[in-house]
Amino acid sequence: MTIILGIESSCDETGIGIVRLESDGSLTLLADEVASSVEQHARFGGVVPEVASRAHLEALVPSVTRAFATAELELSDVDAIAVTCGPGLAGALLVGVSAAKAYSAALGVPLYGANHLPGHVAADTLEHGPLPAPCLALLVSGGHTQLLRVDDLATKITEVGSTIDDAAGEAYDKVARILGLPYPGGPPIDKAARRGNPDAIRFPRGLTGPRDAPYDFSFSGLKTAVARWVETHDDLPVDDVAASFQEAVADVLTAKAVRAATELGIxxxxxxxxxxxxxxxSALARERCAEAGIELRVPKPRLCTDNGAMIAALGAHLVAAGVSPSALDLSASPGLPVSIVSV
Structure with missing residues (x-):
């Protein structure tokens, strides 16, 4: 068996994960510690890079200590280290990369600079086991909205489609601000939407015309449409606006993902x-995948958000695939493309 330490610091969560790679290739999650600085950013309505970097500096070592206590292991038990080296905020990434390099040098174990985006896909293997090849990944976060063809999680990931402007999570944050809801916008909009009528307002579905790119996304126009609607209505039904906005986002995401899987034979x-x-x-994805005969896998919410467990899982896949470790001059790569799984 092999013990992999994963370090994630690409944005506002300091994540430390410890995974055991079993002799049969399966993964066992031993620890998953996350320290979030989201409350420090809330009053600004978004992530402040310098604040995030300082929060990582303060949280990283205590998070490592808690993770090893939970796993009932010592640092000397680690066989390999994986760290997010991109994409993300440059200063935040550098905190994690610097720590990983120090641990790697001190322990004399290999270092793997990992891509944050495949890490999100790898998180699913902690819950549902190995991915079939190929599979289609719909990656939806605050900074990314992409459709990915995954032929090999460690070596071959191809972008099928991506957002041309706002990511879905970014649109949630902006619409939440318009509606006077707190940051981050995802949870409060979801909560309000459960009380509202998703058919109350027909907001536009971006890039869904016959001549539009079939697998790309656009949410900037939707965000603007919500803002214009709110400006022209004095009596604001927040729950109905939230539900109608959320329906538009989920409709486009699931329709394009199912179309891609069907047309690509995945x-x-x-x-x-x-x-x-x-x-x-998740509900609409289950409904549409069932109708199309597509197996749907969604990790539990804890594994969906940024965390160190997903990076440890990706590191385990890199180790198992025999991918060469990174050099100790590894640096942060804020714009790292998804096709480069490790650096």
Whole structure:
């Protein structure tokens, strides 16, 4: 067996995960510690990079200590270290990368610079086991909305479609601000939407015309449509606006994902990323995948958001695939493309 330490610090969560790679290739999650600085960013209505970096500095070592206590292991038990080196906020990434390099050098174990985006897909393997090849991943988070063809989680991931402007999670945050709801916008909009009527307002579905890119997304126009609707109505039914907005997002995401899987002949879909925890998105994805005969896999909410467990899981896949470790001059890569699984 092999013990992998995973470190995640791409945005506002300091995540430390410990995974055991079993001799049969299966994964066992031993610890998953997350320290979030979201409350420090809430008054600004978004993540402040310098605040996030300082929060990582303060939280990283205590989070590592808690993770090893939970796993009942010592640092000397670690066989490999995986760390998010991109994409993400440059300063935040550097905190995690610097710590991982220090642990790697001190312990004399290999270091793997991992891509945050495949990490979200790898999180599903902690709950549902190995991914069939190929599978389609719908990655939906605050900074990313992508459709990915996954032929090999460690070596071959291809972007099928992506957002051309706002990510879905970003649209949630902006609409929440318009409606006077707290940051981050996903949970409060989801909560309000459960009380509202999703058919009350027909908001636009971006990039769904016959000549539009079939697998790409656009949420900027939807966000603007919500803002214009709110400006022209004095009596604001927040719950109905939230439900109608959420319905538009879930409708587009699931329709394009199912279309891609069907047209590409892929029988399994993974929905991952922070927005995957949204109740309407997961419900509509289950409904449409069932109708299309597609197996749907959605990790539990804890594994959907940013965490170190997903990076440890991706690190385990890299180790199992015999991927070469990173050099100790590894640096942060804020714009790392999803096709580069490890650096």
């Amino acid at each position: 029988g399994t879909m993974v929905v991952s990323g922070g927005v995957a925890a949204n109740s309407r998105l």
